[in-house]
Amino acid sequence: MKVFTEVFAKSLNKKGEELCGDSVEVVQSEDSIIAVMTDGLGSGVKANILSTLTVRIASTMLKEKASIEEVVRTIANTLPVCRVRKLAYSTFSILEISDDGKGKLFEFDNPPAIYIRNGKVIEMPRREFYVEEKRIYECDFMALPGDRIFLVSDGIIHAGVGGLLNLGWLWENVAEYLERMVRKRYSVAEMVERLIETSEHLYFGAPGDDATVVGVGVRNAELVTLLVGPPEDKSKDKEVVQKLLESSGKKVVCGGTTANIVSRETRREIVTKLEYADPSIPPTAQIEGIDLVTEGLITLTRCLEKLRSLANADNFTIPLLRDIKRKKDGASLLVDILINQATHVNFMVGKAVNPAHEKDFFIEISGDKVKVVEEIARILKKWGKRVNVEYY
């Protein structure tokens, strides 16, 4: 069975620090996704360097199928030694989930990952082994659609320690909080956001440590194919429309001329809505068999803006996520499909340029289509989406 894994991460910096001492990296290999979270010794620049190095080494080597022993050895031999503590140290949690659902978890000195299935925290059977005198926990599991896994740094578990709470927030409390959110049907992105927000409150807005949450959601794969712009060569119109119609999942058409081509080739009428959900974004249209039909560049640019603010680590994104679910303008509908529904996204980008769009004013507000699509693809990949862009 094919599963898909999405990953959302967020961090809080220790009070007064510009850099975070925790690092997260998500990489896609051919048939799996790897999420790595590391927590460097100390805080600020030093911790940031240690955790960044560790996260990069681990994610890069694992992507190339190196063994965990090699990775740990490389990290141990590469990290600079702290002058004060005579130590080279960064914790790590590594989670790999293959497309067939096989999962692997390695943990070194981070709080244990929290695994939630059917609204309940389940125990992960861990084995321990040693590499370079480091005790590492290992766990194999089989991920099922609906499962959620959270990697948290100790800054989350210890939120409020010595202040609001004597012992801080314990692992059990964090786990229970996450359980409650799953039962309330929060999305993974919302859960990450809430957990970070609550930790910040427990610290009274002044975190005593860097704190990081990586939320991993396992889902059934869902493909979305988007046709953006007409092909450069008109004789290919038929071919791209055929390909769009034959794709297995949801279908989206972006662009007025493109929609006309789809209508012509399928002999199905376009019904354009007269109502503007948002006066700054052109209305959407309907073509039978197509899930969403929007205008092109303006809608895509607004879609990119929304994705950018969702991806911006400094933003509190729950209001934005709610907005996107509620609003009915083309850009919001498109973002909803891309982030809440799609797991696999296929962009079919036609490279024909509308001569009227070449006028300066258009470039100023929108830039060009190819760049906008590429940037959207880049952001979607950060969340673990499988994105493919092809040009016609």
Next chain:
Amino acid sequence: MFEITVCVGSSCHLKGAYEVIKEFERVLSVYGLEDRVKLKAGFCLGRCGEGVTVKVGENYYSSISPKDVANLVEGIKNNILKDDVICK
């Protein structure tokens, strides 16, 4: 039924299609023609370089701004009245 289609493609949108639609809605109700004229939006009428494009019956008008709308509706009204006379 008489049809008016206002283009809402990218270029026309940027040049004020929204305002043109709002003005059509207002003027058509002033003239009491809502039941006889169907106002529609269209996706790219293929005249992107020429300002907001409006299709009235079978005729295309380009570079339309809200101030031109009253004139167009006036013309439509006269046409409809003429038809009425002939029918009678």
